[in-house]
Amino acid sequence: xxCPAPRSIDEYLRQLRAVLADEDPALIQDALYxxxxxxxxxxxxHPDKSEADVLELIASTYGAPDEVAAAYRxxxxxxxxxxxxPVRPQTASxxxxxxxxxxxxxxxxYTSLFFMLLTLATGVIYFTFAVTGLALSAGLSxxxxxxxxxxxxxxxxxxxxxxxxxxxxxxxxxxxPRRPVHPGAPTSFWARIVAMITDxxxxxxxxxxxxxxxxxxxYFVMAVVGLSLGLSLLAVPFIAVADHFGAFESWHHxxxxxxxxxxxxxxxxxxxxxxxxxxxLLLTGLMHLARGVGxxxxxxxxxxxxxxxx
Amino acid sequence: xxxxxxxxxxxxxxxxxxxxxxxxxxxxxTDDLYGYExxxxxxxxxxxxxxxxxxxxxxxxxxxxxxxxxxxxxxxSYSGPPRRYYRITDEGxxxxxxxxxxxxxxxxxxxxxxxxxxx
Numbered sequence: 098x099x100c101p102a103p104r105s106i107d108e109y110l111r112q113l114r115a116v117l118a119d120e121d122p123a124l125i126q127d128a129l130y131x132x133x134x135x136x137x138x139x140x141x142x143h144p145d146k147s148e149a150d151v152l153e154l155i156a157s158t159y160g161a162p163d164e165v166a167a168a169y170r171x172x173x174x175x176x177x178x179x180x181x182x183p184v185r186p187q188t189a190s191x192x193x194x195x196x197x198x199x200x201x202x203x204x205x206x207y208t209s210l211f212f213m214l215l216t217l218a219t220g221v222i223y224f225t226f227a228v229t230g231l232a233l234s235a236g237l238s239x240x241x242x243x244x245x246x247x248x249x250x251x252x253x254x255x256x257x258x259x260x261x262x263x264x265x266x267x268x269x270x271x272x273x274p275r276r277p278v279h280p281g282a283p284t285s286f287w288a289r290i291v292a293m294i295t296d297x298x299x300x301x302x303x304x305x306x307x308x309x310x311x312x313x314x315x316y317f318v319m320a321v322v323g324l325s326l327g328l329s330l331l332a333v334p335f336i337a338v339a340d341h342f343g344a345f346e347s348w349h350h351x352x353x354x355x356x357x358x359x360x361x362x363x364x365x366x367x368x369x370x371x372x373x374x375x376x377x378l379l380l381t382g383l384m385h386l387a388r389g390v391g392x393x394x395x396x397x398x399x400x401x402x403x404x405x406x407x
Numbered sequence: 408x409x410x411x412x413x414x415x416x417x418x419x420x421x422x423x424x425x426x427x428x429x430x431x432x433x434x435x436x437t438d439d440l441y442g443y444e445x446x447x448x449x450x451x452x453x454x455x456x457x458x459x460x461x462x463x464x465x466x467x468x469x470x471x472x473x474x475x476x477x478x479x480x481x482x483x484s485y486s487g488p489p490r491r492y493y494r495i496t497d498e499g500x501x502x503x504x505x506x507x508x509x510x511x512x513x514x515x516x517x518x519x520x521x522x523x524x525x526x
Contacts, residue, residue, distance in 0.1 A: 134491075138490075
Protein backbone atom coordinates (compact mmCIF):
# COMPACT_ATOMS: atom_id res chain seq x y z
CA UNK A 98 0.00 0.00 0.00
CA UNK A 99 1.34 3.39 -0.94
CA CYS A 100 -0.44 5.65 1.57
CA PRO A 101 0.36 5.53 5.29
CA ALA A 102 -2.00 3.50 7.49
CA PRO A 103 -4.95 5.72 8.49
CA ARG A 104 -4.99 6.82 12.15
CA SER A 105 -8.60 8.05 12.33
CA ILE A 106 -11.97 7.30 10.78
CA ASP A 107 -11.92 10.53 8.80
CA GLU A 108 -8.50 9.71 7.46
CA TYR A 109 -9.61 6.21 6.47
CA LEU A 110 -12.63 7.59 4.64
CA ARG A 111 -10.45 10.18 2.92
CA GLN A 112 -8.08 7.48 1.68
CA LEU A 113 -10.96 5.27 0.53
CA ARG A 114 -12.42 8.24 -1.35
CA ALA A 115 -9.06 8.93 -2.96
CA VAL A 116 -8.66 5.32 -4.14
CA LEU A 117 -12.18 5.33 -5.58
CA ALA A 118 -11.79 8.79 -7.12
CA ASP A 119 -12.31 7.55 -10.70
CA GLU A 120 -15.44 5.57 -9.86
CA ASP A 121 -19.06 6.54 -10.15
CA PRO A 122 -19.91 9.12 -7.43
CA ALA A 123 -22.91 6.97 -6.47
CA LEU A 124 -20.64 3.98 -5.80
CA ILE A 125 -18.30 6.18 -3.75
CA GLN A 126 -21.21 7.36 -1.63
CA ASP A 127 -22.30 3.76 -0.94
CA ALA A 128 -18.77 2.54 -0.14
CA LEU A 129 -18.11 5.43 2.27
CA TYR A 130 -21.43 4.80 3.97
CA UNK A 131 -20.67 1.11 4.57
CA UNK A 132 -17.12 1.81 5.76
CA UNK A 133 -18.33 4.45 8.16
CA UNK A 134 -20.96 2.11 9.60
CA UNK A 135 -18.32 -0.53 10.29
CA UNK A 136 -15.61 1.80 11.59
CA UNK A 137 -17.88 3.70 13.96
CA UNK A 138 -19.38 0.45 15.27
CA UNK A 139 -15.88 -0.96 15.77
CA UNK A 140 -14.73 2.13 17.66
CA UNK A 141 -17.91 2.08 19.78
CA UNK A 142 -17.36 -1.64 20.55
CA HIS A 143 -13.92 -0.88 22.08
CA PRO A 144 -14.53 1.98 24.50
CA ASP A 145 -11.25 1.17 26.26
CA LYS A 146 -9.16 1.84 23.16
CA SER A 147 -8.51 5.09 21.35
CA GLU A 148 -9.68 5.64 17.78
CA ALA A 149 -6.06 5.42 16.58
CA ASP A 150 -5.57 2.04 18.32
CA VAL A 151 -8.71 0.62 16.75
CA LEU A 152 -7.76 1.94 13.32
CA GLU A 153 -4.38 0.28 13.63
CA LEU A 154 -6.02 -3.14 13.42
CA ILE A 155 -8.52 -2.16 10.69
CA ALA A 156 -6.27 -3.17 7.80
CA SER A 157 -6.32 -6.79 9.03
CA THR A 158 -10.06 -6.93 9.81
CA TYR A 159 -12.09 -4.62 7.60
CA GLY A 160 -9.31 -4.29 5.04
CA ALA A 161 -7.12 -1.44 3.89
CA PRO A 162 -8.81 1.26 1.77
CA ASP A 163 -7.42 -0.11 -1.50
CA GLU A 164 -8.60 -3.68 -0.72
CA VAL A 165 -12.09 -2.44 0.12
CA ALA A 166 -12.15 -0.29 -3.02
CA ALA A 167 -11.21 -3.32 -5.12
CA ALA A 168 -14.09 -5.31 -3.60
CA TYR A 169 -16.59 -2.60 -4.55
CA ARG A 170 -15.23 -2.33 -8.08
CA UNK A 171 -15.44 -6.08 -8.65
CA UNK A 172 -18.92 -6.46 -7.19
CA UNK A 173 -20.16 -3.48 -9.18
CA UNK A 174 -18.91 -5.07 -12.41
CA UNK A 175 -20.47 -8.44 -11.52
CA UNK A 176 -23.83 -6.94 -10.55
CA UNK A 177 -23.90 -4.78 -13.67
CA UNK A 178 -23.12 -7.80 -15.84
CA UNK A 179 -25.81 -9.86 -14.09
CA UNK A 180 -28.51 -7.20 -14.39
CA UNK A 181 -27.78 -6.28 -18.01
CA UNK A 182 -29.92 -8.10 -20.55
CA PRO A 183 -27.67 -10.20 -22.80
CA VAL A 184 -26.56 -8.46 -25.98
CA ARG A 185 -27.75 -10.26 -29.07
CA PRO A 186 -24.86 -11.07 -31.40
CA GLN A 187 -25.24 -8.89 -34.47
CA THR A 188 -24.93 -10.79 -37.73
CA ALA A 189 -24.53 -7.72 -39.91
CA SER A 190 -24.17 -4.06 -39.11
CA UNK A 191 -27.73 -2.75 -39.11
CA UNK A 192 -28.78 -0.17 -41.66
CA UNK A 193 -29.82 3.33 -40.75
CA UNK A 194 -33.51 2.43 -41.12
CA UNK A 195 -33.19 -0.61 -38.80
CA UNK A 196 -31.34 1.49 -36.24
CA UNK A 197 -34.02 4.19 -36.46
CA UNK A 198 -36.82 1.73 -35.70
CA UNK A 199 -34.78 -0.33 -33.20
CA UNK A 200 -35.78 2.26 -30.58
CA UNK A 201 -39.08 0.36 -30.20
CA UNK A 202 -37.22 -2.62 -28.73
CA UNK A 203 -35.42 -0.47 -26.13
CA UNK A 204 -37.26 -0.55 -22.79
CA UNK A 205 -35.49 2.69 -21.77
CA UNK A 206 -37.37 4.57 -24.49
CA TYR A 207 -40.75 3.54 -23.03
CA THR A 208 -39.73 4.21 -19.43
CA SER A 209 -38.29 7.60 -20.44
CA LEU A 210 -41.52 8.50 -22.24
CA PHE A 211 -43.44 7.55 -19.11
CA PHE A 212 -40.99 9.66 -17.09
CA MET A 213 -41.67 12.67 -19.38
CA LEU A 214 -45.41 12.34 -18.65
CA LEU A 215 -44.76 11.89 -14.92
CA THR A 216 -42.51 14.94 -14.56
CA LEU A 217 -45.48 17.31 -14.76
CA ALA A 218 -46.74 15.85 -11.47
CA THR A 219 -43.35 15.45 -9.77
CA GLY A 220 -42.22 18.87 -11.06
CA VAL A 221 -45.24 20.60 -9.51
CA ILE A 222 -44.77 18.70 -6.23
CA TYR A 223 -41.02 19.42 -5.97
CA PHE A 224 -41.45 23.08 -6.89
CA THR A 225 -44.26 23.58 -4.39
CA PHE A 226 -42.30 21.74 -1.72
CA ALA A 227 -39.14 23.80 -2.28
CA VAL A 228 -40.92 27.17 -2.44
CA THR A 229 -43.15 26.41 0.56
CA GLY A 230 -40.24 25.11 2.62
CA LEU A 231 -37.99 28.05 1.81
CA ALA A 232 -40.73 30.63 2.35
CA LEU A 233 -41.86 29.11 5.66
CA SER A 234 -38.29 28.76 6.96
CA ALA A 235 -37.41 32.32 5.97
CA GLY A 236 -40.70 33.76 7.21
CA LEU A 237 -40.59 31.99 10.55
CA SER A 238 -36.86 32.47 11.09
CA UNK A 239 -37.57 35.34 13.48
CA UNK A 240 -39.52 32.90 15.66
CA UNK A 241 -38.08 29.91 17.49
CA UNK A 242 -39.90 27.37 15.26
CA UNK A 243 -38.21 28.63 12.08
CA UNK A 244 -34.99 26.77 12.73
CA UNK A 245 -36.35 23.26 13.43
CA UNK A 246 -38.65 23.74 10.47
CA UNK A 247 -35.66 24.51 8.25
CA UNK A 248 -33.83 21.41 9.49
CA UNK A 249 -36.85 19.17 8.83
CA UNK A 250 -37.19 20.79 5.41
CA UNK A 251 -33.55 20.15 4.46
CA UNK A 252 -33.78 16.61 5.81
CA UNK A 253 -36.85 15.99 3.63
CA UNK A 254 -35.13 17.41 0.53
CA UNK A 255 -32.38 14.80 1.00
CA UNK A 256 -34.89 11.96 1.28
CA UNK A 257 -36.75 13.21 -1.81
CA UNK A 258 -33.47 13.63 -3.72
CA UNK A 259 -32.55 10.01 -2.91
CA UNK A 260 -36.01 8.87 -4.07
CA UNK A 261 -35.73 10.87 -7.29
CA UNK A 262 -32.33 9.24 -7.87
CA UNK A 263 -33.83 5.76 -7.47
CA UNK A 264 -36.63 6.68 -9.91
CA UNK A 265 -34.14 8.00 -12.47
CA UNK A 266 -31.96 4.91 -12.18
CA UNK A 267 -35.01 2.73 -12.84
CA UNK A 268 -36.04 4.87 -15.81
CA UNK A 269 -32.69 5.60 -17.49
CA UNK A 270 -30.23 3.10 -16.04
CA UNK A 271 -27.87 5.85 -14.83
CA UNK A 272 -26.19 4.70 -11.59
CA UNK A 273 -27.51 6.74 -8.66
CA PRO A 274 -26.79 6.45 -4.92
CA ARG A 275 -28.50 3.68 -2.98
CA ARG A 276 -27.58 5.15 0.40
CA PRO A 277 -27.94 8.67 1.75
CA VAL A 278 -24.86 10.76 2.49
CA HIS A 279 -24.00 10.41 6.13
CA PRO A 280 -23.49 13.77 7.88
CA GLY A 281 -20.29 12.52 9.52
CA ALA A 282 -19.35 12.25 13.16
CA PRO A 283 -21.98 13.48 15.60
CA THR A 284 -21.30 17.16 16.17
CA SER A 285 -23.11 19.96 17.88
CA PHE A 286 -26.53 21.13 16.75
CA TRP A 287 -25.12 24.41 15.47
CA ALA A 288 -22.26 22.79 13.59
CA ARG A 289 -24.80 20.63 11.76
CA ILE A 290 -26.92 23.61 10.78
CA VAL A 291 -23.86 25.46 9.51
CA ALA A 292 -22.76 22.34 7.60
CA MET A 293 -26.23 22.08 6.01
CA ILE A 294 -26.23 25.71 4.95
CA THR A 295 -22.67 25.70 3.63
CA ASP A 296 -23.07 22.36 1.81
CA UNK A 297 -23.41 23.29 -1.87
CA UNK A 298 -25.46 20.12 -2.43
CA UNK A 299 -28.29 21.53 -0.29
CA UNK A 300 -28.63 24.41 -2.71
CA UNK A 301 -28.11 22.43 -5.92
CA UNK A 302 -30.82 20.01 -4.74
CA UNK A 303 -33.21 22.92 -4.17
CA UNK A 304 -32.23 24.34 -7.58
CA UNK A 305 -33.09 20.96 -9.12
CA UNK A 306 -36.51 20.99 -7.43
CA UNK A 307 -37.22 24.48 -8.78
CA UNK A 308 -35.93 23.55 -12.24
CA UNK A 309 -38.22 20.52 -12.33
CA UNK A 310 -41.37 22.67 -12.78
CA UNK A 311 -40.37 24.26 -16.14
CA UNK A 312 -38.67 21.05 -17.23
CA UNK A 313 -41.66 18.94 -16.20
CA UNK A 314 -44.08 21.17 -18.10
CA UNK A 315 -41.83 21.11 -21.18
CA TYR A 316 -41.37 17.32 -21.10
CA PHE A 317 -45.08 16.76 -20.57
CA VAL A 318 -46.06 19.04 -23.46
CA MET A 319 -43.50 17.42 -25.77
CA ALA A 320 -44.75 13.94 -24.89
CA VAL A 321 -48.45 14.76 -25.13
CA VAL A 322 -48.17 16.77 -28.38
CA GLY A 323 -45.93 14.11 -29.96
CA LEU A 324 -48.20 11.25 -28.92
CA SER A 325 -51.51 12.85 -29.92
CA LEU A 326 -50.24 14.28 -33.24
CA GLY A 327 -48.42 11.07 -34.17
CA LEU A 328 -51.34 8.80 -33.27
CA SER A 329 -53.95 10.93 -35.07
CA LEU A 330 -51.84 11.15 -38.25
CA LEU A 331 -51.29 7.40 -38.06
CA ALA A 332 -55.07 6.92 -37.78
CA VAL A 333 -55.87 8.89 -40.98
CA PRO A 334 -55.26 6.08 -43.54
CA PHE A 335 -57.21 3.60 -41.41
CA ILE A 336 -60.15 5.97 -41.10
CA ALA A 337 -60.05 6.60 -44.86
CA VAL A 338 -60.10 2.85 -45.61
CA ALA A 339 -62.87 2.25 -43.08
CA ASP A 340 -64.84 5.12 -44.58
CA HIS A 341 -64.33 3.74 -48.09
CA PHE A 342 -65.99 0.49 -47.02
CA GLY A 343 -68.83 2.39 -45.44
CA ALA A 344 -67.95 1.88 -41.80
CA PHE A 345 -69.23 5.34 -40.91
CA GLU A 346 -72.46 5.22 -43.02
CA SER A 347 -74.65 5.52 -39.96
CA TRP A 348 -72.43 8.24 -38.38
CA HIS A 349 -72.51 10.70 -41.24
CA HIS A 350 -74.54 13.18 -39.28
CA UNK A 351 -71.40 13.66 -37.16
CA UNK A 352 -68.53 13.47 -39.63
CA UNK A 353 -69.64 13.53 -43.26
CA UNK A 354 -67.33 11.88 -45.74
CA UNK A 355 -63.69 10.79 -45.64
CA UNK A 356 -61.00 12.70 -43.66
CA UNK A 357 -60.63 16.28 -44.91
CA UNK A 358 -56.95 17.25 -45.02
CA UNK A 359 -57.46 20.75 -46.42
CA UNK A 360 -55.61 21.18 -49.75
CA UNK A 361 -57.24 19.20 -52.57
CA UNK A 362 -54.09 17.35 -53.67
CA UNK A 363 -53.90 15.73 -50.20
CA UNK A 364 -57.50 14.52 -50.17
CA UNK A 365 -56.87 11.18 -51.86
CA UNK A 366 -55.13 7.85 -51.26
CA UNK A 367 -51.68 9.43 -51.62
CA UNK A 368 -52.40 12.13 -49.04
CA UNK A 369 -53.85 9.61 -46.57
CA UNK A 370 -50.88 7.26 -46.97
CA UNK A 371 -48.54 10.24 -46.50
CA UNK A 372 -50.28 11.07 -43.21
CA UNK A 373 -49.74 7.51 -42.00
CA UNK A 374 -46.03 7.64 -42.87
CA UNK A 375 -45.56 11.01 -41.18
CA UNK A 376 -47.39 9.65 -38.13
CA UNK A 377 -45.04 6.66 -37.88
CA LEU A 378 -41.97 8.89 -38.32
CA LEU A 379 -43.26 11.30 -35.70
CA LEU A 380 -43.92 8.55 -33.13
CA THR A 381 -40.52 6.96 -33.75
CA GLY A 382 -38.89 10.37 -33.48
CA LEU A 383 -40.70 10.89 -30.20
CA MET A 384 -39.30 7.61 -28.84
CA HIS A 385 -35.77 8.75 -29.77
CA LEU A 386 -36.45 12.12 -28.19
CA ALA A 387 -37.73 10.49 -24.99
CA ARG A 388 -34.67 8.28 -24.71
CA GLY A 389 -32.38 11.28 -25.27
CA VAL A 390 -34.27 13.43 -22.77
CA GLY A 391 -34.03 10.60 -20.22
CA UNK A 392 -30.26 10.33 -20.65
CA UNK A 393 -29.58 14.07 -20.53
CA UNK A 394 -31.95 14.60 -17.63
CA UNK A 395 -30.29 11.81 -15.61
CA UNK A 396 -26.87 13.47 -16.12
CA UNK A 397 -28.22 16.86 -15.06
CA UNK A 398 -29.93 15.31 -12.04
CA UNK A 399 -26.76 13.49 -11.07
CA UNK A 400 -24.66 16.63 -11.23
CA UNK A 401 -27.15 18.46 -9.00
CA UNK A 402 -28.24 15.73 -6.57
CA UNK A 403 -25.07 13.68 -6.02
CA UNK A 404 -22.10 15.12 -4.20
CA UNK A 405 -18.96 15.04 -6.31
CA UNK A 406 -16.55 16.76 -3.97
CA UNK A 407 -17.19 14.55 -0.95
CA UNK B 408 5.13 -21.05 -1.50
CA UNK B 409 4.99 -17.42 -2.35
CA UNK B 410 2.67 -15.31 -0.19
CA UNK B 411 1.03 -13.33 -3.00
CA UNK B 412 0.24 -16.57 -4.85
CA UNK B 413 -1.48 -17.88 -1.74
CA UNK B 414 -3.48 -14.68 -1.45
CA UNK B 415 -4.51 -14.78 -5.10
CA UNK B 416 -5.66 -18.41 -4.75
CA UNK B 417 -7.69 -17.51 -1.66
CA UNK B 418 -9.25 -14.56 -3.46
CA UNK B 419 -10.24 -16.67 -6.47
CA UNK B 420 -11.82 -19.24 -4.14
CA UNK B 421 -13.72 -16.54 -2.26
CA UNK B 422 -15.46 -15.26 -5.40
CA UNK B 423 -18.75 -17.06 -4.79
CA UNK B 424 -18.08 -18.36 -1.30
CA UNK B 425 -18.56 -15.03 0.47
CA UNK B 426 -22.13 -14.88 -0.85
CA UNK B 427 -22.74 -18.52 0.19
CA UNK B 428 -21.44 -17.89 3.71
CA UNK B 429 -23.50 -14.70 4.08
CA UNK B 430 -26.67 -16.52 3.01
CA UNK B 431 -25.89 -19.33 5.46
CA UNK B 432 -25.26 -16.90 8.35
CA UNK B 433 -28.55 -15.10 7.70
CA UNK B 434 -30.41 -18.41 7.31
CA UNK B 435 -29.18 -19.71 10.69
CA UNK B 436 -30.41 -16.73 12.68
CA THR B 437 -33.88 -15.59 13.61
CA ASP B 438 -32.80 -11.96 14.10
CA ASP B 439 -32.10 -9.44 11.38
CA LEU B 440 -28.39 -8.66 11.28
CA TYR B 441 -26.50 -5.58 10.11
CA GLY B 442 -23.19 -5.56 8.32
CA TYR B 443 -20.96 -5.08 11.37
CA GLU B 444 -22.72 -7.84 13.32
CA UNK B 445 -22.33 -10.28 10.43
CA UNK B 446 -18.65 -9.34 10.11
CA UNK B 447 -18.11 -10.00 13.83
CA UNK B 448 -19.86 -13.39 13.65
CA UNK B 449 -17.57 -14.40 10.82
CA UNK B 450 -14.55 -13.15 12.74
CA UNK B 451 -15.55 -15.18 15.81
CA UNK B 452 -16.05 -18.38 13.82
CA UNK B 453 -12.71 -17.99 12.13
CA UNK B 454 -9.57 -19.33 13.76
CA UNK B 455 -6.26 -17.78 12.83
CA UNK B 456 -5.98 -15.36 9.95
CA UNK B 457 -9.22 -14.17 8.37
CA UNK B 458 -10.06 -15.81 5.03
CA UNK B 459 -11.49 -12.57 3.70
CA UNK B 460 -11.51 -8.97 4.78
CA UNK B 461 -14.70 -7.86 6.48
CA UNK B 462 -14.90 -4.86 4.16
CA UNK B 463 -15.57 -7.19 1.24
CA UNK B 464 -18.87 -8.48 2.65
CA UNK B 465 -20.68 -5.13 2.36
CA UNK B 466 -20.75 -4.92 -1.44
CA UNK B 467 -21.81 -8.59 -1.58
CA UNK B 468 -24.66 -7.97 0.90
CA UNK B 469 -25.76 -5.05 -1.25
CA UNK B 470 -25.65 -7.16 -4.43
CA UNK B 471 -27.62 -10.02 -2.81
CA UNK B 472 -30.17 -7.52 -1.58
CA UNK B 473 -30.47 -5.90 -5.03
CA UNK B 474 -31.14 -9.33 -6.55
CA UNK B 475 -33.95 -10.04 -4.07
CA UNK B 476 -32.19 -12.76 -2.03
CA UNK B 477 -32.15 -10.53 1.06
CA UNK B 478 -34.51 -7.86 2.31
CA UNK B 479 -33.31 -4.96 4.39
CA UNK B 480 -34.58 -2.22 6.63
CA UNK B 481 -32.85 0.84 8.07
CA UNK B 482 -32.63 1.49 11.80
CA UNK B 483 -31.07 4.67 13.24
CA SER B 484 -27.94 4.19 15.33
CA TYR B 485 -26.20 6.30 17.96
CA SER B 486 -22.68 5.23 17.05
CA GLY B 487 -22.71 6.13 13.35
CA PRO B 488 -24.83 6.20 10.21
CA PRO B 489 -28.19 4.38 10.32
CA ARG B 490 -27.71 0.63 10.15
CA ARG B 491 -29.11 -1.55 7.42
CA TYR B 492 -30.46 -4.82 8.84
CA TYR B 493 -30.67 -7.78 6.49
CA ARG B 494 -32.97 -10.82 6.47
CA ILE B 495 -32.94 -13.74 4.04
CA THR B 496 -35.92 -14.14 1.67
CA ASP B 497 -37.52 -17.34 0.36
CA GLU B 498 -35.61 -16.87 -2.91
CA GLY B 499 -32.45 -16.54 -0.81
CA UNK B 500 -33.22 -19.82 0.99
CA UNK B 501 -33.78 -21.60 -2.32
CA UNK B 502 -30.50 -20.20 -3.63
CA UNK B 503 -28.71 -21.27 -0.44
CA UNK B 504 -30.07 -24.83 -0.75
CA UNK B 505 -28.91 -25.01 -4.36
CA UNK B 506 -25.49 -23.51 -3.65
CA UNK B 507 -24.94 -25.71 -0.59
CA UNK B 508 -25.49 -28.75 -2.78
CA UNK B 509 -22.97 -27.48 -5.31
CA UNK B 510 -20.51 -26.67 -2.53
CA UNK B 511 -20.72 -30.18 -0.97
CA UNK B 512 -20.32 -31.79 -4.35
CA UNK B 513 -17.30 -29.63 -5.18
CA UNK B 514 -15.71 -30.18 -1.77
CA UNK B 515 -16.12 -33.96 -1.96
CA UNK B 516 -14.79 -34.01 -5.51
CA UNK B 517 -11.70 -31.97 -4.64
CA UNK B 518 -11.11 -33.97 -1.44
CA UNK B 519 -11.16 -37.23 -3.34
CA UNK B 520 -8.04 -36.10 -5.21
CA UNK B 521 -6.31 -34.29 -2.37
CA UNK B 522 -6.79 -37.22 0.02
CA UNK B 523 -5.84 -39.58 -2.77
CA UNK B 524 -8.96 -41.72 -2.56
CA UNK B 525 -9.85 -41.25 -6.21
CA UNK B 526 -9.32 -44.31 -8.41
